[in-house]
Amino acid sequence: MKAKVHVTLKPGVLDPQGKAVSHALQSLGFEGVQEVRQGKYIELDLDETDPAKAREAVERMCRELLANTVIENFTVDLEG
Amino acid sequence: MKAKVHVTLKPGVLDPQGKAVSHALQSLGFEGVQEVRQGKYIELDLDETDPAKAREAVERMCRELLANTVIENFTVDLEG
């Protein structure tokens, strides 16, 4: 099955990338963009077919590698 | 309203980061991960309240800045 992982900065953590993107959008003439936050999106193809086990494995991967839990949160969605 | 943008590499474009992540997962002892693809996830807070207009604006932002359409695809989801 497929796992879709979103890794985002915790609220309150400075997001220099988001800040720069929002500046750039403004200077390109896009109005009315309040805040931009940038995160990571990771797709994994798994052999595992049991959703509970897959979720558990992917959450472990997030904690150990994919996300930096000191400053980032993550969510895991499973598909197929 | 809020727009959620996913920017992913086009199929066929080699993804060095995804590949490195999948290697790293293996060496951490995670088995059964077939492929990993890494993309970007961008959240935008918009003043616009009309979904059609918001989508159009965000898609333009993607084409002009957020994605490099030589190598990347994007999707836009609206919320609230």
Next chain:
Amino acid sequence: MKAAVIVFPGSNCDRDVAVAVDRIMGTKPIMLWHRETEVPDLDLIVVPGGFSYGDYLRSGAMAAHSPVMREVKAQAEKGVRVLGICNGFQILTEAGLLPGALMRNRGLKFICKDVHLKVESAGSDFTRGYRDGEVVRYPVAHHDGNYFADDETLARVEGQGQVAFRYAHPDGRVDDAANINGSRNNIAGLFNERRTVLGLMPHPERLIDDHLGGTDGVPMFKSLLEALS
């Protein structure tokens, strides 16, 4: 001869390349701020290295949309020579002045070291000071130098002789072991079709005197001087 160096917020090789232009070409380039919308007629525009806009989002992406780049495109259109080094190369691809894209290095790490390059084509105003097939040593310093183009584009740029430099061994062999960052076909530098625009990841301005460890970068600026004066 009139030259300009573009300065984006976050450029950091702007002064280095201005020194090289001044010292070797004998002309002080004007420094053009990214917000500039009126640019005098020029003979050479240099888009320097650095981290324009922090290289946030994608290297070169935001700089490619800054006001001054409209002028750069217009002048490039007219045949003004444009040299993009490192971040400058990334910006030129993002701006559509050169085909393809520069992705994260295959090894994912920033790489700063001298590399050897095979000169693929000495037939340009940038490279006439070198010989075809000559091997030169230039420093690289980048995180995103992994050149990508789809098969069709790659076939086209190869077919039209647009490749300027390839990562090579000191003896000129070009193979995967010499490919420091995973670039397709070991491409380190690329011309546009008319060979009036050159983008390259390595830094010729970093090896221009013996105190810096060599002078392999000098011929590029001499070439331009000869061609443009």
Next chain:
Amino acid sequence: MSEITPEIVAQHGLTPDEYKLVLDIMGREPNLTELGIFSVMWSEHCSYKSSKKWLKTLPTKAPWVICGPGENAGVVDIGEGLAAIFKMESHNHPSFIEPYQGAATGVGGILRDVFTMGARPVANMNALRFGDPSHPKTRHLVAGVVAGIGGYGNCVGVPTIGGETNFHKSYNGNILVNAMTVGVAEADKIFYSAAAGVGNPVVYAGSKTGRDGIHGATMASAEFDEKSEEKRPTVQVGDPFTEKLLIEACLELMATDAIVAIQDMGAAGLTSSSFEMASKGGLGVELDLDRVPMREEGMTPYELMLSESQERMLMVLKPGKEDLARAIFHKWELDFAVIGHLTDSGRMVLKWHGDVVGDLPIDPLAMASPEYDRPYEIVRETRGIRSNEITEVPWPEALSKLMGCPDLASRRWIWEQYDHMVMGDTTQRPGGDAGVVRLHGSNRGLAVTTDCTPRYVESDPVEGGKQAVAEAWRNLTAVGARPLAITDNMNFGNPEKPVIMGQFVGACQGMAEACVTLDFPVVSGNVSLYNETQGQPIMPTPAIGAIGLIDDLDTMATIAFKDDDDIILVFGE
């Protein structure tokens, strides 16, 4: 406002005695904002309460010293109207928690210390100490720290031209990340932090203030804000792009005649920067905290005063120069705000939408910061190792073992991740005895090195302290430079233990002796204590950063053998 309980006092790291002193100075119970200010001003980090007594014994003078310890960085004359400004600083704990951001913000902080004084940064160095290579965390920490140092330094465009890297199990739970920056300024255009001119505007420039790194106080402040945990990341995220803009903007403003005093907001942010400026100038300051540029909703005066958000500066301007300064900072797309003015009251008055929310005397607080004469015991194991205690190994085997050992192996894999050539003046790249950068547009160069051998300091703090200074001296002379001055980064364990305190005192004594003998003064430095985990201290690590001058780069020496038949000489004892 919540009442100050003994728990809240303890959570702010103040002892009951120290709190008594607070009450004496205030003449009343402080409110939470005021308590927070005392807490950071009297922290070990800001007050040097354990180390002050001994730091004063280091020699700091020489005819070429323009400014010794006490300012943001040390300044030495390098001739032809130029000055070198440099300092080393630790970011040990944050780098252990989050190696990338911890190391990155360490580089950012030391860069600001140097350009605050008017210098353009021209070289970075980094002295790193990690745990045992086989320890499960080491690999992750090394990778993150090196990437973070590179990520920040490469982006701001200052070459990282050297450093040192050691591995030892004593650092398993407490890695050391010491970063050094060297800058160059015109000798008659140095900027200092002492405020002057009653009525002059106090301005804020750089990034907005968020809830970054408000530590020590997390629990206490939870009382007036339930959702605090999520909101208070203790790790700051660095923004090197903003730092680069801040460098350019500050240098542009410094080229005008607008600045009276300037100070970066480092540890303890707005609190220590405003206190130091006012205290040094013998003045008072009034701040309208609601005018501070804020990144987040609902920030309180407490949070604004204690935030450690990065890439921020505080300045006192000449009257009427606000618009000039604003225009420059806006050109570089940075925040700028007039947030207060100087007064003659000798007090710091904090206002929030017109109401006074804090009122503290400056000098009593700054002067009365505790100073401890901690008991110490200098343990010197001068016995050394005897040759009959060593089992002999055939030399090829010994050599290959040495070459393969992590402390001696090549560091190329580290410095290749650092841009060591940007700015186009690196005349000696990493890999030699010292890094060398050319003074721009001249044929002179600055040589820079960092050195310390912690195991020597552990076996004999005095000799080890001497040796670290001597090695730095040798590394400079080895490239052909005339050594000028040093900065230090004193990394030790818990100073409340006499043996650890003895390591610190002994190292200071040894350093002082070497510095006097070599005419090699200490012009800046930093102290990092309490580097212990579960009672296990790090090896004592007084890292020395040193600079020297090469008058003619054509005479610079490098370590490579040059030609066949060259003669090899060994000299010294």
